[in-house]
Amino acid sequence: MNHHQLEKDIEHLEHVISRISALDRIPLSYWRNRIKSVAEGKLVPSQASRVKRLTEALRALEQREELTASASGAR
Numbered sequence: 668m669n670h671h672q673l674e675k676d677i678e679h680l681e682h683v684i685s686r687i688s689a690l691d692r693i694p695l696s697y698w699r700n701r702i703k704s705v706a707e708g709k710l711v712p713s714q715a716s717r718v719k720r721l722t723e724a725l726r727a728l729e730q731r732e733e734l735t736a737s738a739s740g741a742r
Contacts, residue, residue, distance in 0.1 A: 668708040676705045677717050684724050689732035698725055 668676075680702060689695060702725060706718045 668705075670709075670711075673705060673708045673710065673714060676701070677714055677721070680705065680721050681717065684721055684728075687728065689728060689735065695725065695729055695732065699729075 680698070684698065687693075687695075687698065702718065702721050706715075706722070710718060
């Protein structure tokens, strides 16, 4: 993947990840795979740190989803 495509993909993911929830039609696993795909590219340091932030934001969403599922199952 070239530098410009990586940048566009990162920008798109930053836009989407800040707006999604575990209840959206597209599962979080899809976004996990998209982030993984970008992370495997040749990233400059600033891109790598942005991908790291995306990974952390998605992980937080996944953890909230797990807590919600656990709370629903406990009822």
